[in-house]
Amino acid sequence: MTxxxxxxxxxxxxxxxxxxxxxxxRRRVQTAHPDRGGDPEVFIRVVRAxxxxxxxxxxxxxxxxxxxxxxxxKGYRRxxxxxxxxxxxxxxxxAVATGLRLESVDFIAQMSxxxxxxxxxxxxxxxxxxxxxxxxxxxxARIRRTxxxxxxxxxxxxxxxxxxxxxxxxxxxxxAMLETALAELGNYExxxxxxxxxxxxx
Numbered sequence: 001m002t003x004x005x006x007x008x009x010x011x012x013x014x015x016x017x018x019x020x021x022x023x024x025x026r027r028r029v030q031t032a033h034p035d036r037g038g039d040p041e042v043f044i045r046v047v048r049a050x051x052x053x054x055x056x057x058x059x060x061x062x063x064x065x066x067x068x069x070x071x072x073x074k075g076y077r078r079x080x081x082x083x084x085x086x087x088x089x090x091x092x093x094x095a096v097a098t099g100l101r102l103e104s105v106d107f108i109a110q111m112s113x114x115x116x117x118x119x120x121x122x123x124x125x126x127x128x129x130x131x132x133x134x135x136x137x138x139x140x141a142r143i144r145r146t147x148x149x150x151x152x153x154x155x156x157x158x159x160x161x162x163x164x165x166x167x168x169x170x171x172x173x174x175x176a177m178l179e180t181a182l183a184e185l186g187n188y189e190x191x192x193x194x195x196x197x198x199x200x201x202x
Contacts (some may be wrong), residue, residue, distance in 0.1 A: 006049035006062065006068075007053070009046060010025060010028055011024055012024050012053075014063065016053070018176065021050065021054065026186055026187060029050075048070075048073065050183075051073040051076060051180075052073050054076065054176055054179070054180040055076040055176065056172060056176050057173075058073050079177060080180045083177060087111050087114060087181075091105075091107050091110050091114075095107075108185055112182065112185045115178055115181050115185065116182065119178040119179065122178060125171050126168065126171045126172060126175060129167055130168070133165060133168065136157055140157040
């Protein structure tokens with residue numbers, strides 16, 4: 001157990017949705033960021049709270065046990081930072097390759113648009129996977145034997161549902177990461193701030 005309460009730090013109820021968490025984080029980071037006159041220790045707690053609540057697995061662990069898995073939170077934040085770093089590198093390379101003047105390119109806006117597109121795709125895939133799992137479960141309920149012997153087809157469907165459920169968890173994590181990346185991009189006024197943050201993450 002720990003006295004670190006991410007909900008209290010961000011001023012949130014325990015039932016807060018992902019959008020509420022993002023909004024609370026953006027508000028808190030505006031005043032907590034050291035570059036904006038905030039206290040570095042408070043800023044670290046705000047970032048830690050956001051990292052924990054943004055990661056579905058770390059949040060569930062905290063909600064169920066009160067345990068903060070800092071290594072999992074750090075790993076999650078590293079993955080988000082890697083997504084942003086890769087996107088930034090790709091955007092800069094594309095701008096250079098097409099001969100654009102780098103000072104005239106709004107990389108934050110470009111990256112935000114790309115993350116938003118990716119997020120929409122991931123959410124659609126998540127919805128489709130939900131539908132597929134529901135259809136498989138409905139079919140599973142219909143396939144019954146008239147005797148007590150092994151139901152081979154039901155077992156096959158159980159295996160397919162388990163596979164789809166694993167895909168669902170992976171996609172759900174991707175959605176959470178892209179939402180976190182979008183929230184991070186919203187905190188930067190310029191790509192210079194973003195570069196400094198990505199270097200600090202590494």
